[in-house]
Amino acid sequence: MDSVPNTPPGQLRRMAAVWEQVLKKGGIGPDDSFFTLGGQSVMAGTLVRAAGERFGVRIPIRSLFEYSRLGEFTDHVVGLALPTAPTTAPPPDAVSTGAVSTGAVSTGAVPPDVPLEMTAFQRRIWLAEQIDPSVRNHVPLAWSVAGRLDPDRLRVALGRLVAEHEILRTRFVDEDDGWSVRLREPWLPPLELLDLGEAPDDTSADTTADASADATDIPDGVTEWLEAALRLPFDLESGQLLRAALGEFADGRQLLLLCVHHLVIDGESIPVLLAELDRCCATPDRPRQVVQYREFAAHQREQRDSASWRTDLAYWESALEGASADTPLPAPERPEPNGAFRLPLPARLLDSLRAVQSEHGVSWFMVAATALAVSLHRWTGLDDVTFGSPTTNRNHPRFAELFGPSLNTAVLRSGVTADSTVLDVLLRMRGEALGALEHQAVEFDDVLNHVKPARRFGHTPFVNVTLNMNLLDDHVAVLDGALLTPLLIDELRSDYAKFGLTVTMVQLEGRLIGLVSHRGDQLGAEGARDLADRLAGLLNRFPEALDEPVLPRD
Structure with missing residues (x-):
């Protein structure tokens, strides 16, 4: 070197x-x-x-x-470098994804009947289901298996996983004075065995076809199981918020399927789940102490009203001052079914963006945020738009390997003038994204309670348009000697559309895939396709579009 x-x-x-x-x-x-x-x-x-x-x-x-x-x-x-700085001092504004281990600790067992508390994220998820019982906050997961998983060993490992991680045996109990969190005794998740018949030619994610191609050919039995798992409500008081299945083709190939409630998992927890499940397969009789989710909830509570917490709240108050709480979507005359589809993106989009990323110090997410912001400006004609994006609130190394949801919601705001170019918006989104990461300790609910925006039923202020980042590359793992490769199942997305419009950018095997879902009561299929075409067109030619004006010039 x-x-x-x-x-x-x-x-x-x-x-x-x-x-x-x-x-x-x-x-x-x-x-x-x-x-x-x-x-x-x-x-x-x-x-x-x-x-x-x-x-x-x-x-x-x-x-x-x-x-x-x-x-x-x-x-x-x-x-x-500071001579007095401790070697293990955590950088407060780093966002942890669990790639670096800091050692696991535990504060001791908790009796089942001792009330605990929800985090702000869990309260938001729970409240959404109370307001609208049709809402399903389920997380469907599927992997192709290269090698072979033994069902009996997998059952034992699932049971050990539940025993060691309290979040997987947490009960959300409805009481006279509200909801509380309690633990139940360890339980053994049933493992359904599915006969999938003849295997399609390729049950792994398609990496050669253009990203605008149809969804991967997933066997009907897999889709049926996942659809049924999504439709069936979880009993939140049971403490059993995980379902599992192992599908097998006639030629011996397998698929692993999970459906987990969002109250106990998020995207950042999935690599932890796979690593812990592999450990439980390898050493089922050697449990270890782990950081429990209740410790994370206590940490969040302790941060409230601290000096740094108040600084972060002041940042969001300033960032949202004068912003409209709603980016308008053209609702259809009559409610339509929810919809979901892929963006027509080229397979080598990531490669084409790297020169822009390096020159301007931006991530591909910032590029996607810029393309969405510009598309919203052009679509609505507004010079000020907002949209939301999930962030992971694991800014303490103690929680790097936490199993449980740690998501927060950040607001990205784009303001332009008659002279603004796409490059101007890119630099604005860079600052917005970095500001959101540096000031994410304040929960989104606390921000809303402080700024008190106007509200509409069924619309979440500032974030009814949402941009997600899904790093499926991080969900490739080895489990009991078998290689798991995540599957992307597009057709299920319309079943759990929660916002008026959601754009999800997926990184899978070195390629970007764009997915769009929309609520049919807030945005019709024609409108969603129109915006998606604008967004895809801008992303496809992004390096050449930096000098374009955002709004039409007279």
């Missing part, structure tokens, strides 16, 4: 080791850029936290976007 000026070779090697661990790439050199190596916003949080622990400094997450090459980032971090 070549050195660069001002960077001691030993320090450069130490930093390169952190980058290689987080980015899962070898031979990273000083001129390599975080973005050309495939980095994105969530991974950035993991990297700055890991680098902060290695070098004993607090690293703001925006540093990685300002110094995106290994050599210049190392120079910057070495310059931040």
Whole structure:
């Protein structure tokens, strides 16, 4: 590895080791850029936290976007070094994704009848189901299996997983004075065995066809099981919020299927689930202490009204001042069914964006946010729009391997003038996304309670249009010696559309796939397709569109 000026070779090697661990790439050199190596916003949080622990400094997450090459980032971090800084000091504004272990601890067992508490995210999910019983906050998951899973070993591992992680045996109890959280004794999740018949030619995610192609050919038995699992409500008081199935084809190939309630899992928990399930398969008789979700809930409560919490709240008050609480969608004259479809994106979109990412210090998520913002400006004619995006609130290394939902919601706001270009919006979205990551400790519900926006039934203020990032590449795992590859099942998305419009950008096997879902009572199929075409068109030609005006010029 070549050195660069001002960077001691030993320090450069130490930093390169952190980058290689987080980015899962070898031979990273000083001129390599975080973005050309495939980095994105969530991974950035993991990297700055890991680098902060290695070098004993607090690293703001925006540093990685300002110094995106290994050599210049190392120079910057070495310059931040403080002799008195503890080597394990957590960088408060890093976003943890669990890639770096900090050791597991536990505060001791809790008797089943002792009331605990919900986090703000859990209260929001629970309230949504109370307001509208048709809402299903279920998370469907599916993997193709390369190798073979033994059903008996998998059952035992699922039981051990439930026994060790309290979140999987948590009861949400309706009492006279409201809902409370209690634990139940360990239980053994049933494992359904599905006969899937003859296998299609390819049961793994399609990586060669254009992203506009139809959904992957998933066997009918898999879709039927997942659809049934999504339709069937969970009994929230039972403490049994997980369903599992193992499907087998005539030729012996298998698929693993799970359906888990959002009260106990989110996307950041899925890699933890797979790693823990693999450990339980390998060592079923050797339980270990883990960080429990109740500890995370207590930590969130302790942060309320702290100085940093009040600073974050003031940030959001300023960021949303004067913003409309609703980005208008053209509702159909009569409610239509919910809908879901793919964006027509080229298979090599990520490759075409990397030069823009490296030049302007942005992630591909920031590019997607820019394309959505510009499309909303052009579609609505408004010069000020907002939309939401989930963030993961794991900014303490103690919770890096937490099993349980840690999501928060951030608001991204785009304001333009008659002279604004796409590049102007890109730089605005870069600042908005970094600001959201740095001030995410305040729960979205607390922000709403503070700014008191106008509300409409069925519309969530500021975020009724939402942009999601789904890193399915992180959901590839080894389980009991078998390789699990996640499946993307498009047709189920319309069944759980929660916002007027949701755009989900999926990273799967080095490629970006765009998915759109919409609520038919708020946005008709024609309107959703129109916006999607605008969004896809801009993403397809994004590097050439930076100088385009956002709004038509007279």
